[in-house]
Amino acid sequence: MNLKELSRHLGLSQSTVSRALNGYRDVSADTRERVLEAARRFGYSPNVNAHRLATGQSGAIGIVFPSGNDPLLDPLFTDFLSGLTNSAARRQMDVLVSASFDSAEASYRRLAQRRSVDAVVLSGPLVADPRVSLLDKLDIPYVVHGRTRAPHPYAFLDIDNEGAFRQAAELLIGLGHRRIGLVNGDLRQSFAVDREAGWRSALLAAGLVAPDALNDSDVMTDEAGYRLTAGMLSSETPPTAVICSSIFSAMGACRAIRDRGLAIGSDISVIAHDDGISSIRPETHNPPLTTTFSSIHKAGERIAEMVADLLGGKAASASQEVWPVDLIFRDSTRPPARA
Amino acid sequence: MNLKELSRHLGLSQSTVSRALNGYRDVSADTRERVLEAARRFGYSPNVNAHRLATGQSGAIGIVFPSGNDPLLDPLFTDFLSGLTNSAARRQMDVLVSASFDSAEASYRRLAQRRSVDAVVLSGPLVADPRVSLLDKLDIPYVVHGRTRAPHPYAFLDIDNEGAFRQAAELLIGLGHRRIGLVNGDLRQSFAVDREAGWRSALLAAGLVAPDALNDSDVMTDEAGYRLTAGMLSSETPPTAVICSSIFSAMGACRAIRDRGLAIGSDISVIAHDDGISSIRPETHNPPLTTTFSSIHKAGERIAEMVADLLGGKAASASQEVWPVDLIFRDSTRPPARA
DNA sequence: TTAGGTGCCAAAAGCGCTTTTGGTAGGGCT
DNA sequence: AGCCCTACCAAAAGCGCTTTTGGCACCTAA
Known part of the structure; x- marks a missing residue:
């Protein structure tokens, strides 16, 4: 059932039916009702490819997966994607996931040139990310998740x-800690650099040093979290507290602390960044973990809105948001044990 | 730059250029080379929407997200999707992720009717899943991840x-265990039912009972794993070993065991199912966890191939695969402690 | 009365491809 | 010479929609 058949059934022209369905005003309320009713009855829904060709819009947001079994590809992505997709669907848009089986650049170039998406979202940007300039050059709207x-x-x-x-x-520091370790994510990613800067500035502002021995980074997995934390704990000046860049790193950090016979909270304080994924919740741990919290799902939802705004003509320079992060105090942070 | 311009530049007709680009044989090698060269030089790539309208194929595989913040939506999905996308890209296909902001059924119906995808993959099937009949009725090729x-x-x-x-x-059982707990996933999903059947049949075959007290199920999160395991451990006949349906449940199970002052391996044996995600690896735990292992990433890759085969005309009845699962023995499974 | 709206609709021209149709030139065969 | 076959290519007809164009009828204001 296509437009032509439908309009023949109704005894109307294709254009009238099209206008009726798309809510233009040059159609009487009466005619419109008849058309909508018939469309429902015949189960008509427009061919999306024809629509796209005619309008020049694809109605889809693109996002590129890192290729292969990349360790950067973490479970957080699912939650982000879920938010993005939900919110996009509410605006009648789809999300097209594209893999970079050659190079990420080639993928973006393909997406842009073939016009298979109207806009792309770029997640996990590097400190200086060539993809951003590329997208700018390709002249396709984009929103970056991160900076x-x-x-x-x-x-x-x-x-x-x-x-x-x-x-x-x-x-x-307020609790009395003086040696605070940072178990960070991969420093090529800009969020990791920003987190290090935050950690460092707090220490320096308090008149403390920010030693390299207490500042390490790697992928945000349980294993790396364990390794980095274990390394710090066996250094000459072990930390009395660690801050972890993800809940996964924190799991590893907690294991490292326990494996050393120390208790989380009373011996070593732990703070983790929590993106709000449901499979591991910090509040159900023992002890419950203090976290910096920001829902990555909500970020995905908002980004789809921003894409829609951008496509609606909003300036990129007016589409910049930095969300505050909640610090949620739980039992894994206590004053340091007396040395 | 479109086909028309390109062909004008070359002094050829659109059809010849099209045939040359698409590798038909009614074009001389010489002409083809000229065309390819020009396409490269002008940075021509075909408009995907026009291509789709003309061929009636969308070149995309659809997959529907569960809506909202569904707890079934777990990090494993990322890995699966990544495999699917990679493999699809190798076959020039995209993956369209669609959200079900109303109902999952409506989403599939939309995908099928608007012809925005050529096929769909259905993941996380329920024991008797209405979506499968729906897809069958909608007459769109599909591959189910699961049964x-x-x-x-x-x-x-x-x-x-x-x-x-x-x-x-x-x-x-071979190690001497007699009371073996099952920390299963949501029993609405068919894999959970199958796993229970496997657990049960092994126990019965050994002349043991499969008591309800040692058989519990819930979402596969750390929290639920903790809760279920803690429940079993405080029952009248606590298990000496538990089998967990996911690495996340297993994390919770291990916590529950430790919180009770017991040691993993020597006091309580643990086996987990491992889907191979990188953020939590069972082999780096202490003790390393014995697992049943099957890469969900590879499954995603294979499913894209199966979709391609299906679109190529292969019968659905000939596209059915059951992969064996490796049992990887590590240190979390030992003979039970003497009572 | 007449010019100018306005509400409604049909016809037709695109959108950029693929594919069918048909036609020409040359070579081999009878 | 006459025929068919093959290799090559152009023209044109779709694919199913949107959007422009224009036409008709009716209504209002000058």
Whole structure:
């Protein structure tokens, strides 16, 4: 059942039926009702490919997966994608996931040139990310989840990573900690750099040093969290508290602490960044973990809205948001044990 | 730059250029080379929407997200999707993720009717999943990741859940365990039912009972794993070993065991199912966890191939695979402590 | 009365491809 | 010479929609 058949059934022209369905005003309320009713009855729904060809819009948001079994590809992505997709669906848009089986650049170029998506979202930006310049050059609207160094304004949604980790460090300092470790994510990603900056500035502001021995980074897995934390604990000046960049790193950090016969909270304080994924909740741990919290799902939802705004003509420079991060105090942070 | 311009530049007709680009044979090698060269030089790539309208194919595989913040929506999905997308990209296909902001049924119906995808993959099938009949009725090719009850043949890729959990239970029985707990996933999903069957059959075959007190199920989160395991451990006849349906449940199970002052391995044996996600690896735990292992990433890759085969005309009844599951013995499984 | 709206609708021209149709030129065969 | 076959290519007809164009009828204001 297509437009032509439907209009023949109704005894109307294709254009009238099309206008009726799309809510234009040059159609009487009466005619419109008849058309809508018939469309329902015949189970008509427009061919999306024809619609796209005619309008020049694809009605889809693109996002590119890192290729292969990338360790950066973490479970958080699901939650983000879920939010993005939900919110996009509410605006009649789809999300097209594309893999970079050759290079990420090639994928973006393909998406842009073939016009298979109207806009793309870029997640996990690096400190200076060539993809941003590329997208700018390709002249396709885009929103970055995070921030990067770029010579031009661009639309982004980021959380206040620096502020969050500064606050976390300040909390620990306030409790009396002096040696605070940072178990960070991969430093090529800009959020990790921002978090380090937050951690460092809190320490320096308190007149403390921010030693390299207490500042380490790697992928945000349980295993790496364990390894980094174990390394710090066996250093000459072990930390009395650690701040972890993800709930996964924190799981590893907690194991490392326990394996050393120490107790979380009373011996070593732990703060983790929590993106709000449901499979691991910090509040159900023993002891419940203090966290910096920001829902990555909500970020995905908001980004779809921002994309829609951008497509609606909003300027990229007006589409920049930095979300504050909640610091949620639980039992894994206590004053340091008396040395 | 479109086909028309390109062909004008070359002094050829659109059809010839099209045929040259698409590798038909009615074009001389010489002409083809000229065309390809020009396409490269002008950076021409075909408009995907026009291509789709003309061919009636969308070149995309659809997959529907569960709506909202569904707890079934777990991090495993990312890995699956990543595999699917990679493999699809190798075949020039995209993956369209669609959300069900109203109902899942409506989403599938939309995808099918608007012809925005050529095929869909259905993941996380329920024991008797209405979506499968729906897809069958909608007459769109589909591949199920998992199995379900259906009156007609359908394409699927599943792992041998029953066999895996039977083997796991047999291993524990062989070590001398008599009370083996099952920390299962949501029983609405068919893999959970299969795993229970495997667990049960191993116990019965060994002349043991499969008591309800040692058989519990819930979402596969750390929290639920903790709760279920803690429940079993405080029952009248606590298990000496538990089998967990996911690495996340297993994390919770391990916590519950430790919180009770027991040691994993020597006091309580633990086996987990491992889907191979990188953020939590069972082999790096202390002690390393014995697992039933099957890469969900690879499953995603294979399913994209199956979709391609299906679109190429292969019968659904010939597209059915059940993958064996590896049982990887590590240190979390030992003979039970003497009572 | 007449010019100018306005509400309604049909016809037709695109959107950028693929694919069918048909036609020409040359070579081999009878 | 006459025929068919093959290799190559152009023209044109779709694919199913949107949007422009224009036409008709009726109504209002000058």
